[in-house]
């Protein structure tokens with residue numbers, strides 16, 4: 124028999140399960156050695172293949188057993204990111220309680236995060252903590268196709284033709300608000316601007332009734348919803364604590380109040396120009412049915428949550444930066460004068476769109492102080508990222524991936540002198556965010572789930588700031604505020620005192 128035939132014979136015996144009986148003891152020992160050797164060779168080849176193909180999992184930041192990096196993360200999330208980044212580079216993992224989080228820092232490694240289809244990378248699992256706040260049947264409580272239909276209603280309600288009329292309301296609210304300021308004084312702008320933003324958002328999104336007939340009540344209920352969104356809610360949204368109980372009661376009460384408003388509008392055939400009206404008239408393409416009162420209320424709460432604090436803290440940071448940067452304050456004032464000379468004193472959508480310097484200031488403020496410091500997704504299937512240095516990592520299914528606007532906006536390889544306030548970096552000729560490539564600037568996210576309210580936010584902040592600076596001189600009294608990273612929407616810490624003085628005559 125040739126050696127080949129012998130081998131075939133042996134294989135056949137192997138398959139028939141008879142091979143052990145045929146092999147004498149010393150040959151069994153030899154076989155065991157061979158099997159062991161084969162295993163060692165295979166394992167070594169696998170490691171060599173992994174090494175050369177660089178297909179490895181991200182480095183894991185060492186943490187305390189059981190709780191993982193949770194203690195550090197809760198106390199100082201940016202500190203944790205900074206440690207991870209310094210030790211491991213742009214991609215690293217950390218265990219937070221029972222979950223593994225992988226941080227992807229910078230545009231080179233965050234493309235899949237923003238662009239991947241929902242079946243590969245999704246929001247629902249990580250943004251579940253919003254469900255009790257928005258209530259059942261909307262956004263993260265429904266399947267993706269329904270959520271997309273609901274966001275389509277929101278897109279309809281925020282399109283330019285609607286935005287034009289909202290701007291008129293924003294201007295009216297801001298003028299009425301600043302008319303109540305005295306001739307001069309010191310004011311905590313944090314509280315004051317938050318009040319103004321809730322008034323404009325109520326008028327334009329929640330509707331006339333919420334603004335004119337039940338403003339105090341609705342504001343209190345929204346406050347209870349706010350207070351029920353704690354860091355612990357992210358991990359345990361239904362933990363039976365007093366703040367969650369109040370949150371749930373507030374949601375129920377808001378649904379009751381808005382149900383009454385919706386019934387009245389329908390009964391009296393009233394049509395208003397607000398987001399509420401868009402939702403009342405909307406129908407699902409898939410079923411042809413109208414939204415229930417509960418869905419309408421839930422979507423209004425979601426829109427308000429997405430847009431209220433984000434705009435409120437941004438207008439405050441803009442004020443703090445402008446009052447600390449005399450050159451830019453003077454430039455913004457000059458721009459207002461120029462616009463008034465060219466278009467008159469009236470403020471509308473077109474006029475606000477022409478305020479390029481103020482736009483640059485807001486954009487730069489959002490680079491340094493993005494209200495959402497971390498964005499998250501859940502990974503459904505493994506994918507690979509490659510860092511700027513060319514190292515590839517496989518991000519495993521089951522990880523939560525995190526990208527950070529705050530961190531990405533401070534990368535020296537993208538932004539020149541990144542800690543300095545320099546709105547010119549976005550002006551034609553430099554455009555550092557474009558030079559850096561897609562997802563270099565992510566204050567409004569990007570890709571599949573980019574912000575739907577970006578234009579609304581810009582218009583609101585521009586309207587407020589134009590009216591403020593046309594009528595008052597402003598000076599920051601407190602020291603420049605730090606960031607409160609313990610809150611979901613990162614605003615300045617403590618109160619923010621500003622001295623104001625009414626101009627003898629408004630800017631002209």
Ligand code: HEM
Pocket residue numbers: 274277426427429430431433434437489493494495498499565566567568569571572573574575576577579580581
């Ligand atoms: C300065 C103001 C604002 C900032 C900085 C901001 C920021 C963001 C960011 C970073 C995201 C992406 C979240 C993610 O990828 O996980 C987002 C999404 C979103 N924003 Fe805004 N936002 C602002 C104002 C608004 C306003 C005024 C509204 C509505 C009236 C709004 C509605 C939304 C909605 C509906 C989404 C979800 C889009 C989706 O998942 O497809 N935002 N926003």
